[in-house]
Amino acid sequence: MLTSYLKIAFRMLRKQRALTFINIVGLATGLACCMLIMLYVLDELNYDRYNTNADRIYRIQADIKFGGNDMHFAVSPDPIGPTLKKDYPQVEQFVRLHNRGTWLVKREDESTNLREDNITFADSTLFEVFTLPLVAGNPKRALAEPNTVVISESAAKRHFGNRNPMGQTLVFVNKQAYTVTGVMRDMPKNSHFHSDFFLTMLNDDYTWGQWLSNNHHTYVLLKPGTDPQAFAKNFDAIIEKYMGPQVMQIIGSSLSQFRKAGNTIGFWLIPLTDIHLHSKQQVELAPNGDIQYVYIFSAVALFILLIACVNFMNLATARSSNRAKEVGVRKVMGSERPQLIGQFMTESILITILAMLLALVMVAMALPGFNGIAAKELNIMNLISPYQLPWLIALPFVVGLLTGSYPAFFLSSFKPIAVLKGRVSTSFRSSGLRSGLVIFQFAMSVILIVGTIIIYRQISYIQTKNVGFNRNQVVTIEDVHAIGKQAESFRQEVMRLPGVVGGSVSGYLPTPSNRSDNAFWPEGQTDMNKGINMQNWGVDYDYLKTLGMTLVAGRDFSRDFGSDSSGIILNEAAVKVLGFKDPIGKRIFQFEDEQAKIRKTYTILGVVKNFHFESLRRNIGALSMTLSANSGAASFRVSSTNLPALMKQIETKWKQIAPGQPFSYQFMNESFDAMYRAEQRIGTIAVIFAGLAVLIACLGLFGLASFMAEQRTKEIGVRKVLGASVGSIVALLSQDFLKLVLVAIIIASPIAWYAMNAWLADFAYKIEISWWIFALAGGLAICIALLTVSYQSIKAALMNPVKSLRSD
Incomplete structure (x- = not known):
C-alpha cells in the first residue's frame, strides 16, 4: 500500500x-x-550550562538606594562571600571575581607587550565552583599562592608558542611578575564572562573588609537540596550584623535611621543560568543578552x-x-x-x-x-x-x-x-x-x-541623538598608563601635529570604560543620611573642551588656579539631587579614609550640562569630575581630512615615547555605538x-x-x-x-x-x-x-x- x-x-x-x-x-x-x-x-538558553553544578551556583546581586540614586549592581561587598561560607552551612563554596579590564602582558624574556582583555583576579576556589578544566596544573593549588596565574590554552599559545608555559613568568602592566601555575581549556563561547588570565586574589591591590563598597562579583555554590529563596532571607541578618556597624561608624546613624531617611540596602541571589538573559544590573562582567x-x-x-x-x-x-x-x-x-x-x-x-x-x-x-x-x-x-x-x-x-x-x-x-x-x-x-x-x-x-x-x-x-558631548572626530589612544609619567609629554607631542585641535588624558570616558562611585555630603550637613552617591571621574584641564561638553554655570578647571586641585565640577543631575539653587562656590566632601573619618573637601567650580555616559536605557545619573593624573587613555579631537596619515603620525609619536608597547586606538563614535x-x-x-x-x-x-x-x-x-x-x-x-x-x-x-x-x-x-x-x-x-x-x-x-x- x-x-x-x-x-x-x-x-x-x-x-x-x-x-x-x-x-x-x-x-x-x-x-x-x-x-x-x-x-x-x-x-x-544554554549559557553557563556547561558548568557541572550550574543548577546550584548563584551570584549575589546588590540593590541600593542612597543619595537619590537607585543602584542595581552585579557586584557586592568583598567580605560577603567568606562570611556566608563561615556562618551558613548551606554554602558549599564561594568565589569572587574582580575584573581589572585590559592590561599589557609580556613574557619575562620579551620586550614587547601584548594587549590582553578581561584580566581577572579570582579566589583559589575558582575551579571548585566553575567547571573550567585544567590541561596542566592542580586546580586546588593553582591560585593558592601569591604571584600565580592560570591562563587559557589560547593565551598560552599567544605568549609561549609551542613551549611549555608551566612555571614560566608573565609580567603585567603593573610590573608585577606572575608564575604560570595552570593552563585551562578556553572558556566556552556561551558563558556570561570570559577571561584568558585568572590572577590570584592574594595580589589584588584592594582595601579588604569594606561592607559598604561593592566591587566584586561573588558567586556561591549551595549544597544540594538548599532552597535558594529561603536561603536569601539570611541577607537581612547579614546586613544587620556586619553592615550596620559600618553604617554607624561612617554615617553616624543606625540602619533603621538610615532606612527612615529613604535609603535601602538589599542583596538577592540570581541563578547562574539566568544571568545572561535575565540580569540587567550595572557592572556586569560582559554585555548580557x-x-x-x-x-x-x-x-x-x-x-x-x-x-x-x-x-x-x-x-x-x-x-x-x-x-x-x-x-x-x-x-x-x-x-x-x-x-x-x-x-x-x-x-x-x-x-x-x-x-x-x-x-x-x-x-x-x-x-x-x-x-x-x-x-x-x-x-x-x-x-x-x-x-x-x-x-x-x-x-x-x-x-x-x-x-x-x-x-x-x-x-x-x-x-x-x-x-x-x-x-x-x-x-x-x-x-x-x-x-x-x-x-x-x-x-x-x-x-x-x-x-x-x-x-x-x-x-x-x-546613533543621532544629541548626547551632550561631541563624539565625532575624537580618537582615543588606549593603554596610556603603560607610559606612566610620560603621558602628558605624549599629549603635548601629539597636540603639535597639524589636524589635532584638542587633547586630554583620562581613563574615564562617556563610553564603555572605567566607573567609580563615591558618596559625597554637602559641607555642614549634620544628617549623614542626606548624602549623594555619584560617579566621580578623574580628568585633566582639557577634558571638557576636548570632548565638546558644555558648562551651564561656573568655569572649567584652569592651570592658572593652583587651588583647582580641590575643585569639583558637577553635572546638572548631581546639582538637582543635592538641592543647590546656586551651586558655584558651595563645598562638598567625601571620606578619604572611612574608618578614620578623614575627609577631603571640594569647592564646586562649575556645572556641566547633562550628558549620557551610560546606555540610553538608563536615565542620566549624578556625576562629578575632579582633577586627577588618571592616565588610562588619551583622547584627541582631530580635524584632518586625511585620518590614515594623521594616525600614522600619532603612532610614530607613540613609538618614540613607548618603544615596544602596542599602539591601539579607537574612534569614540565607534565605542559609543558598541553599547548598542x-x-x-x-x-x-x-x-x-x-x-x-x-x-x-x-x-x-x-x-x-x-x-x-x-x-x-x-x-x-x-x-x-x-x-x-x-x-x-x-x-x-x-x-x-x-x-x-x-x-x-x-x-x-x-x-x-x-x-x-x-x-x-x-x-x-x-x-x-x-x-x-x-x-x-x-x-x-x-x-x-x-x-x-x-x-x-x-x-x-x-x-x-x-x-x-x-x-x-
Whole structure:
C-alpha cells in the first residue's frame, strides 16, 4: 500500500511541477528560518550550562538606594562571600571575581607587550565552583599562592608558542611578575564572562573588609537540596550584623535611621543560568543578552513556519478542483476514505521531507553569514546532537501531518456523484478558511515589518541623538598608563601635529570604560543620611573642551588656579539631587579614609550640562569630575581630512615615547555605538527574517493567484468578449486579495503596537511610535500583494478570449 502511495505521490509531484516547486521552496525556506532561529535560541538558553553544578551556583546581586540614586549592581561587598561560607552551612563554596579590564602582558624574556582583555583576579576556589578544566596544573593549588596565574590554552599559545608555559613568568602592566601555575581549556563561547588570565586574589591591590563598597562579583555554590529563596532571607541578618556597624561608624546613624531617611540596602541571589538573559544590573562582567529577544525570535520562528504551512494548505485546497474528479473516480472504483486520506497525507509528508532536505542545505549555506551577523559560533552539527536529532527527525512528519491534514480530509470528503456531475465549487471566494489563512499570513508579515521599522528607527535615534558631548572626530589612544609619567609629554607631542585641535588624558570616558562611585555630603550637613552617591571621574584641564561638553554655570578647571586641585565640577543631575539653587562656590566632601573619618573637601567650580555616559536605557545619573593624573587613555579631537596619515603620525609619536608597547586606538563614535551592538544585530536579523516571511507569504499568494486565474478562465473570456478592459479584469482578480490584506493590516496594527511598546519600555530615551509607521507597513503589504498577484492577473487578462472559451 505504501509503495502505491509513493508512486502516485511522485507522479502527481512531477505532473504539477510549478506547484511542487512553490510548495517545496516555500516550506524549505520556512523550515530553514525556523532551524536557524532554533540554533540561536538554544545557544542563548544554554549559557553557563556547561558548568557541572550550574543548577546550584548563584551570584549575589546588590540593590541600593542612597543619595537619590537607585543602584542595581552585579557586584557586592568583598567580605560577603567568606562570611556566608563561615556562618551558613548551606554554602558549599564561594568565589569572587574582580575584573581589572585590559592590561599589557609580556613574557619575562620579551620586550614587547601584548594587549590582553578581561584580566581577572579570582579566589583559589575558582575551579571548585566553575567547571573550567585544567590541561596542566592542580586546580586546588593553582591560585593558592601569591604571584600565580592560570591562563587559557589560547593565551598560552599567544605568549609561549609551542613551549611549555608551566612555571614560566608573565609580567603585567603593573610590573608585577606572575608564575604560570595552570593552563585551562578556553572558556566556552556561551558563558556570561570570559577571561584568558585568572590572577590570584592574594595580589589584588584592594582595601579588604569594606561592607559598604561593592566591587566584586561573588558567586556561591549551595549544597544540594538548599532552597535558594529561603536561603536569601539570611541577607537581612547579614546586613544587620556586619553592615550596620559600618553604617554607624561612617554615617553616624543606625540602619533603621538610615532606612527612615529613604535609603535601602538589599542583596538577592540570581541563578547562574539566568544571568545572561535575565540580569540587567550595572557592572556586569560582559554585555548580557535579553530574554525578550528569545521570546521575539521564538515567535518569529513559529510565525514563519506557520506562514509556510499555511501556504501548503492554501495551495492544496485551491487545487482541489483539479483533483476532484480523481477523488470521484477512485471512490467509484472502491477506494475508501481512509485510503484517500493516506494517499494525500503521504504526498504531504513526502513534500515536507524534500523541503527538510533542502532546508538543511540552506542552513549549512547560511550559517557562516548568520554567525557573522549574530556574533555566534553556531554549528549545523548542533542540530544532529543526541538531544536535537529526535526533534529534527520528527519535524518533517509533524509539519507534514499538520499541513496535510486539512487538505486530506477536505479532498477525501467529496461526494463522487456531485464531483462527476461537476457540482463541486472550489473557487477562491468560496473558502472562508483559505481566506482566513491568507489574512493570518499577511497579519504576521505586517507585524514583522512594523517591528523592523521601529527597531531601526530606535537604533537610528540612539546613533543621532544629541548626547551632550561631541563624539565625532575624537580618537582615543588606549593603554596610556603603560607610559606612566610620560603621558602628558605624549599629549603635548601629539597636540603639535597639524589636524589635532584638542587633547586630554583620562581613563574615564562617556563610553564603555572605567566607573567609580563615591558618596559625597554637602559641607555642614549634620544628617549623614542626606548624602549623594555619584560617579566621580578623574580628568585633566582639557577634558571638557576636548570632548565638546558644555558648562551651564561656573568655569572649567584652569592651570592658572593652583587651588583647582580641590575643585569639583558637577553635572546638572548631581546639582538637582543635592538641592543647590546656586551651586558655584558651595563645598562638598567625601571620606578619604572611612574608618578614620578623614575627609577631603571640594569647592564646586562649575556645572556641566547633562550628558549620557551610560546606555540610553538608563536615565542620566549624578556625576562629578575632579582633577586627577588618571592616565588610562588619551583622547584627541582631530580635524584632518586625511585620518590614515594623521594616525600614522600619532603612532610614530607613540613609538618614540613607548618603544615596544602596542599602539591601539579607537574612534569614540565607534565605542559609543558598541553599547548598542546587540540592538544593531537584532535589527539586522529582524530585517532578514521579516523579508523571508514576506517572501514565503508571496510564494503562497502567487500560487493562489495562478489557481484563481485558472479557475476563472472562462469568466475572463466572456468578460473580454463583452468589452471588459485589461485594467478592469486585473482589478477584478486582485480585489479579493486586497480585501484580505486590508483586514490583515487592521488586525496586525494593534498587536504590533503593543509588542513594540513593550520592547521600547527598556529604553529611558526612545522614539514615539507614530501612525505613519503602520501606514507605511500597510502600504508595503498592499504593494507586495499587488505585485505578487498582478503577474498572474495580467497574464490571464491578456489571454485570447477564444482560447479561454475553448478551455475545459
